[in-house]
Amino acid sequence: MNTLTxxxxxxxxxxxxTxxxxxxxxxxxxxxxxxxxxTExxxxxLHGSADKELFKKNVPVGTYEDFKPYIERVVNGEPSGLVSGRPLTGFVLSSGTSSGKQKLIPMNDKYLENTKLLTDFRSIVLSKHVDGHNQGKSLKLLFTGPSSMTLSGLPASYASTFFFKSDYFKNPPSFWDTSFTTPGEVIYCPDTKQSxxxxxxxxxxxxxxxTxxxxxxxxxxxxxxxxxxxTWKDMCSNIRSGQLSDWITDLGCRESVSKILGGPNPQLADQIQDICSQKSWKGIIPQLWPNTKFVEGVITGQMAQYVPALEFYVDDQLPLYSPAYSSSESPFAVNMNPLCKPQDISYTFIPxxxxxxxxxxxxxxxxxxxxLVDVKLGSYYELVVTTYSGLHRCKVGDVLQVTGFYNSAPQFKFVRRQNVVISVYLEATTEEELLKAVKRATEVIESSNIMLRDFTCYPHIADTPGHYVLYWELKGNNYDGISELxxxxxxxxxxxxxxxxxxxxRKFRSKEKTIGALEIxxxxxxxFDSLMEYFIAQGATLTQYKTPRCIKSPEALQVLESxxxxxxxxxxxPHVDSVLC
Known part of the structure; x- marks a missing residue:
């Protein structure tokens, strides 16, 4: 399967x-x-048995914390056979921005093989719906993070870093996106700003x-x-002169990008300058890249809040494509209907x-x-996975809804992370609830040509009663920004x-007064660039970074407060339901 061409x-x-x-x-x-x-x-x-029914009867459903002691022993040098019968090749670092804690997930060659296979499927599905998607070049913003060596002698890094540095990525089949605009030396540059x-x-x-x-x-x-x-003015200057800015000091970047610049091109610089000088950047993407056919990136779950910004940049001229569903534990599913509306996205599980x-x-x-074959249409489930690398009946923490079937393979809509995002009293607000509430609030500011660039929250419990604090970064739709709120x-x-x-x-806030007024x-x-830089300095990578929906780190909170x-x-x-009165 890993040799599909x-x-x-x-x-x-x-x-x-399927x-x-x-x-x-x-x-x-x-x-x-x-x-x-x-395995231990x-x-x-199971006492050494490989019986499937005994597995389902005896092995409990667990979380990462149940496997963590065994994983840590392997990380610290004990044999990998403690957790997996297959040889391990490394440990995948989770982003840590969903749960507040990074996980170390055992990984072997099967993970990369399946990631490559899921990418194969993404490409062939796209080719059925978008003519010529792989006949031009692909501008994908891709980054790799650092790898650290554990005491076991096995590397630890992010899933995307492992994949982008693998032969699967470096030697793709012809039906993937034909080529990237970005040279490999730039993708592998350790300085994310230069990259x-x-x-x-x-x-x-x-x-x-x-395209x-x-x-x-x-x-x-x-x-x-x-x-x-x-930075577009600096980029136009680079294109006009054919010389890369002096602050780009990474040698791989300088050499590879200088070749692409090729020499002075004032005509191209003028074209880009005319487009970027407009008062509003609404619809800027199809203007800058006139032959592009779609904008790709995960736009489900907590990424849904970025859909309005993407729609602003494409101005309804291009589809937004969310290709696949994966996690640090395993690749899962592919979007079989790439041109659907963002709210209709479902993922078909690959068995x-x-x-x-x-x-x-x-x-x-x-x-x-x-x-998998017994899920019911319309029902909600929490995903549990048994992987090729040593996780057995492990909760992933995602809640999904069954929306249909492709052949006999169920299709799921991502609903939310299972964990509670924020609480200051006895209430529990999930990520899904918070995102929906914020989305409704952004409708209030849209009439003033303002968009919410990003947000996060934290439970302020230093005072009584505690209350929710939301940090909002706002952005004007026009070039002159926001004059006054x-x-x-x-x-x-x-x-x-x-x-x-x-x-x-609402009951605790209105009737019992045990929750104080929400604050923006x-x-x-x-x-939020500074917040991202803080987390990257702590070991996150730009490719996998997701703004945490609730801030748990005092240092990160100080970045916002300042x-x-x-x-x-x-x-x-807020109103209180009569049944709760």
């Missing part, structure tokens, strides 16, 4: 996999148990050849567009990626766990958010 063969394989889900899932579990039955973790439940500048510059030089544009996550692409707004099980939400009983408008935003939160929050603190432009320019609080109490 022909589009027709890849399409045939995808059809076969038509024989039960058989393939049974084979996956059988293969994993044959390899892992004698499974020994205590981002050079990637965007190369994309502008080859603007007429670009696809994007990043792994929507947030990174929006970050790139905001960076371009600040040979891992062994998948699902816990019905609100059942509260592990006995209710169901297999209307206080009444911002107070209304606070009220809309509170009115949109769950019934328990507006921060300076560039604040940039606050104005504060607003809700003045109206």
């Amino acid at each position: 022909d589009k027709d063969v890849a399409m045939s394989l995808l059809e076969d996999l 038509s024989n889900v039960k058989q393939i899932q049974d084979e996956v579990l059988e293969e994993i148990l044959r390899c892992d039955a004698n 973790y499974l020994q205590s439940f 981002l500048y050079c990637q965007l510059l190369c994309g502008l030089v080859m603007r007429d050849e670009v 696809g544009i994007g990043a792994v996550f929507a947030s990174i692409f929006v970050q790139g567009m905001i960076f371009l707004e600040k 040979n990626m891992s062994y998948f099980e699902f816990l019905p939400i609100d059942e509260g009983n592990d006995d209710a766990i169901v297999d 209307d206080p009444d408008m911002m107070v209304e935003c606070c009220s809309v958010i509170e009115e949109s939160l769950n019934a328990l929050y 603190r507006v921060v300076q432009p560039g604040t 940039k606050v320019v104005s504060r607003f609080s809700g003045e109206k109490l």
Whole structure:
């Protein structure tokens, strides 16, 4: 499977996999148990047996914390056979921005093989819906992070870093995006600012050849567009003179990008300058890259908040494409309908990626766990995964809803992370609730040509009663930015958010007064860049960075607090459902 080179063969394989889900899932579990039955973790439940029914009966559903002691022993030099019957090749670092803690996930060659296969499927699906998507060049904002060597002698890094440095990525089949505008030396540059500048510059030089544009996550692409707004004049100067800016000091970047510049090109510089000098950047992407056919990046889950910004930059002229669903634990699924609206995105699970099980939400009983083929249309589940690298019945923490089927493979909509994002009393606000509430509030500011660039929150419990604090970075839709914020408008935003939160929050806020008024603190432009730089300095990588929805680090909180320019609080109490009175 890792040697697919022909589009027709890849399409045939995808059809076969999605038509024989039960058989393939049974084979996956059988293969994993044959390899892992004698690992220390499974020994205590299976006593060396590889029987699938015994596995389902005896092995409990767990979380990463259940596997962490075994993983840490391997990290510290004990044999990898403690957790996996297959040889491990490294440890995948989770981003840590969802849970507040980085995880070390065991990894072997199967992870990269499956990631490559999922990318194959993404490419052939796209080719069915977008003519010529791979006949030009792809401007993808891609970055790698540092790798550290553990005491075991195995490297630890991010999944994207492992993949971008693998032969699978360096030697792709012809039906992937034909080539990137960015040289490999720029992708591998350790300085993310220099890398981002050079990637965007190369994309502008080859603007007429670009047929696809994007990043792994929507947030990174929006970050790139905001960076371009600040630096396009310098890039035009580079193109006009044929000389790269002196502050680009990375030798790999200088040599590779200088070749792409090729010499002075004042005509191209003038074209880009005319486009970028407009008062508004609405619809700027199809103007800068006239032959691009789509904007790619994950836009589901917490990335959904970046959809308005992307829609602003494309002005309804290009589709937003969310290609696949993966995690640090395993690749999962592919989007079989790439041109659908953002709110309609579902992912088709590929049954040979891992062994998948699902816990019905609100059942509260592990006995209710169901297999991939037994999920019901419209129902909500928490994803449980058994991987090829040593996680057995491990909760991923994602809540999904079944939306349909492709052949016999279920399709799922990403709903939310399972964990509670914020709480100051006895209420519990999930990521999904918070995102929906903020989205409603942003409708209040849209009429003033203002967009929410990014946000996060934290529970302020130093005072009684505690209250929610939201940090908002706002951006004007026009080139001259935001002249002045209307206080009444911002107070209304606070009220809309509170009115949109769950019934328990509203009861404690309005009736019992055990939660104080929600507060929005507006921060300076560039604040969330500074927050990202803080987390990257702590070891995150730009490719996998996601703005944490709730700040748990005092140091990160100080980054935000130092940039606050104005504060607003809700003045109206939200309504209370009569049943809770």
